[in-house]
Amino acid sequence: MSLKEDQIERYSRQIILPRVGGKGQEKLLGGKVLIIGAGGLGSPCALYLASAGIGTIGIVDSDKVELNNLQRQIVHDTNTVGVAKVESAKQRLNAINPDVKVKALNMRLTSKNITDVIKEYDIVVDGSDNFPTRYLVNDACVLEKKPLSHGGIFRFDGQAITILPGKSACYRCLFPEPPPPGFVPSCQEAGILGAVAGAIGVIQANEVLKYILNIGDLLAGKLLVFNALDSSFRQVKVPKDPKCPICGEKPTVTKLIDYEQFCSIKKKKEE
Amino acid sequence: MSDIKIDQILDLKGVPCPMNFVKTKLKLESMQAGKILEVLLDDGEPIKNVTASTKEEGHEILKVEEKNGYWNLIVRKSR
Ligand SMILES: [Zn+2]
Numbered sequence: 001m002s003l004k005e006d007q008i009e010r011y012s013r014q015i016i017l018p019r020v021g022g023k024g025q026e027k028l029l030g031g032k033v034l035i036i037g038a039g040g041l042g043s044p045c046a047l048y049l050a051s052a053g054i055g056t057i058g059i060v061d062s063d064k065v066e067l068n069n070l071q072r073q074i075v076h077d078t079n080t081v082g083v084a085k086v087e088s089a090k091q092r093l094n095a096i097n098p099d100v101k102v103k104a105l106n107m108r109l110t111s112k113n114i115t116d117v118i119k120e121y122d123i124v125v126d127g128s129d130n131f132p133t134r135y136l137v138n139d140a141c142v143l144e145k146k147p148l149s150h151g152g153i154f155r156f157d158g159q160a161i162t163i164l165p166g167k168s169a170c171y172r173c174l175f176p177e178p179p180p181p182g183f184v185p186s187c188q189e190a191g192i193l194g195a196v197a198g199a200i201g202v203i204q205a206n207e208v209l210k211y212i213l214n215i216g217d218l219l220a221g222k223l224l225v226f227n228a229l230d231s232s233f234r235q236v237k238v239p240k241d242p243k244c245p246i247c248g249e250k251p252t253v254t255k256l257i258d259y260e261q262f263c264s265i266k267k268k269k270e271e
Numbered sequence: 272m273s274d275i276k277i278d279q280i281l282d283l284k285g286v287p288c289p290m291n292f293v294k295t296k297l298k299l300e301s302m303q304a305g306k307i308l309e310v311l312l313d314d315g316e317p318i319k320n321v322t323a324s325t326k327e328e329g330h331e332i333l334k335v336e337e338k339n340g341y342w343n344l345i346v347r348k349s350r
Contacts, residue, residue: 003297008290008293008294008297009290012289012290012293013289015293015296015297016289016292016293016296016324018327018328021296021297021300022296022297022300022301023300
């Protein structure tokens with residue numbers, strides 16, 4: 001593969017960078033990234049990855065764009081309200097960069113289909129907004145040894161960690177089991193500042209770019225915690241837990257689990 | 272210094288910053304270590320910036336010379 005004239009121009013500001021160059025750009029163009037959720041985290045992440053020239057971007061989501069999404073889900077716009085999120089995202093990403101092959105996966109991930117979906121990608125970005133998907137994605141990535149960027153947001157707080165299965169802590173090393181349904185705040189309470197989602201989604205895009213370029217240090221074994229109110233970032237070391245239910249020495253989770261959706265409000269609407 | 276053997280020539284007259292450096296960098300990436308590249312650059316910012324950036328990337332600047340209104344930058348690719 002060699003860069004075409006318009007690609008040299010489009011990517012010139014990152015080709016200039018030490019440790020990127022034309023070879024790095026070719027790696028990005030050959031990269032395959034799966035983004036789970038075209039929402040608050042997936043939107044900014046997808047925009048930056050498409051702009052950077054990631055050659056193949058898969059996006060999974062089963063929802064349609066709603067007006068209340070637009071405050072933070074910046075890959076969509078007023079004209080795509082009512083359209084499937086993955087189609088809306090695909091239109092926008094193709095408009096930004098025709099080099100990118102966008103695979104719109106309008107589906108709900110389950111224990112039955114997730115392994116096949118993640119198989120063909122180099123790295124997975126979890127931008128999901130619920131515990132069942134978060135645990136399903138973590139477990140599937142650990143079992144398939146697929147690198148995973150986790151991001152989470154709540155009100156004014158955000159967090160991100162990168163999981164290199166077998167090498168660094170997984171999501172269950174941090175939180176072994178999903179919280180019981182009654183413990184989780186209702187969706188109504190779970191307000192979010194759009195810029196917080198933006199900050200974390202962009203951190204996730206940055207992790208993906210470094211992984212594919214093989215430069216810098218990933219957030220592997222390190223949880224990045226962002227607080228928007230005091231604009232603070234801090235890193236918390238997260239060692240691999242030998243007692244982790246999935247990546248520990250004696251795993252108790254050996255196959256994928258479909259946890260129940262906790263949020264009754266959302267569930268009612270989807271059914 | 273007049274007997275330097277030039278392996279490749281890149282004419283970047285009229286190419287503005289930073290595209291002139293991007294093209295120089297891509298050309299050097301495609302060459303083997305030790306090979307010599309001659310780059311033709313405009314006066315002013317182009318010759319200044321491309322020379323500095325190429326040096327920063329670790330390549331050896333062999334010669335910077337003005338020639339009828341433009342500049343010749345001669346670089347040995349490192350590594
Ligand atoms: Zn674990």
